Amino acid sequence: MMREHTKRILLNGSILFLLFTLLGLILWTWFGDIQPGSAQRRQMISTMLGGLFWDESDADNLYPGYEEYDDTMSILSPVRAAVQNNGALTYLTNREEVRDLFERVGALLSAAVDTDSVKQDLNLYQWRSILSGNMVFFDFEGEIPLDVLAEVIGADYNLGEEVIARYLVLSTSSDGLTLTIFSRNGTQTSYKTVVSPSELESLIREFESSNAFFAFEDRTLSSHLPDEFVVLSHREDPVIIKKSSPFSDYTSTASERIINAVLESFGYNAYTTGGYIESDGTRVYVEELSTLRISPTGALSYYAPLPDEVKPSAPEGSERTSIIMNAASMLNQAASDYIGDITPYVLRAYYDEAEQQYIVLFGCVADGIVLSFEDGYFARLEYTGGVLVGAHLTIASYVMTAQTDAILSDRQIAATVDGKCSLFELRYIKNQSNEYHASWYYQKQVD
């Protein structure tokens, strides 16, 4: 009797042991690191079980749309920045450093556009006085609507009027934080707030070294160059940028991956969309009624018919913000796989009355230097009633080489300019060999 009892326990115990082992082996096969994609499977199960077994929370739960924010911010962030600390000016042209600085002052900028402020139109001397004091200076190169920027960083926009910024300055004073905007039409407006300047003061104190000064601070240069032009104590020779086609210069796998990323960013399913190739080598993808064409040179054009229910009208407020965010996010997703060492920025966003379209144009910079394109823009996205109806861009890779161009110094080139310039900067211009070389570009001020 006792023997029977022991035997039964042994049998039941063995079954239990084997069942647990089986379960363990199944879990190991599916969720262990032995097969690729195990992290995705773990995440999927974790999501299904409400995060029961994995403690890593999803950023999207706390910050909905974080990925879109990240894509948008990488394009909407300024292209250059400078920090003035007791007369020492530190100039930054590395886009990631500039973005980092911009995001660090994001909370202060949010507070500045959100709180009540005293508006003042500045004259030239007041503007220079702000640039000479302790401040953080951002250069967007293009035109950024401030309400759009505010919405992207999660701020309530209470400045009332529409403000389009080329430069944005956050400065400190005894009363509080001052936000100053230099608009594209050349007017400077300050908004004095009661936001505590202590955090900005701490940040500014980090920048002790001086590598630059504003042109207006030098008597000779101020008569030739725009006030806001930053003169570097030592300017490195700019590198040559090589433009290449992902279709002729890349492996076929890389080209396919690039095309898939582009298709997905335009809302196509890369695995089900059946494309065809025309006699001249143009790839054509059609889904429903929208058509995407990619020529052998990489020129991309996209057309989508306007849905019947959409009525063309000039977008305002949140619709305009949503269009610019969508355009920036989409371009970043499409281009990040091939673009190389240059980064896009918003050149201009405007409503075309004749075409009844809202147009978003993008330019590009490499280490703070603008690239010139034949069409005047790097990418053009067209919206009607908030719907993307057209897009034009070139799929090409722009890579910094080890070669550099010798250029005249800021002082030397300024000496050759007769009179005052309204625009003065280094620009990359393409030559016949698909190489971009940096050279000085200026426009004289019209009196």
Next chain:
Amino acid sequence: MDWSKAKKLMILLLALANLFLVGNLAYLSYKNNVIARETVRDLVEYLDSRGIKLAEDTVPNENLERSILVIEHTAEADVSAAESLLSSEVTLSPNEDGTYQTETGIVNLRTGGYLEATLYTVRDAKELASLFEKGGISLWSTTYTEDTAEFQLSYRDLPVFNCNLSATQTEDTWLVSGRVCLGNALRANSGYERGIAGLIVGITQRLVLRNTTEIFDIEAGWVAGSISNVGLRLTPVYKLSTDSDDFYINAVDGTLMSVEV
């Protein structure tokens, strides 16, 4: 019904199923190793055909399957770090500008993880290192001299390439400044890291144009960036040390990151 026989049959079936799964795991493991070795060999040949040398054993053979992390800034993490550095049991409350002050020193923690501290009671760099670890600031490497110290920070056992702390001693005071990663980690849905071989192939043309002829080392790590009103973003990267420059490849989207260290 003979339950004993049924149970024995069940044991046999379960044992067979277990055996099958063990065999399957062994086969998958073997197959993965073979594929990984072939991929590395193909990568080395591909690079060699473009004039770049790379030793096979330099290539990491495991995909870490990391994703971009959002490090949400929390006052608790700041307080914990500040308490540790100041060796004070007093509950601290932050001023408007993130400054914590006691008799033993001042700690200032700002947006983006930037830290400045003046510490009066720390004896040497080793004690400083232990205070960092105690306060939740993980260190990857340290370099000491008598009155200076450089700390490279780590996150989840990998270096954060652009998070460093510098410390200098003047008389009895240690001055510390740099960047730390403190707060709750949240996973972003931007995807998982790609295989290292594909990432390197994706930037080969750029390596060639920068006159790279040899890759000495490949190291997995993170690069930190600020996020407005939130805290930090940690991007998984691979650092390629080459004879022309150091390249930081974003392991999720394959782009090259410009990193100031």
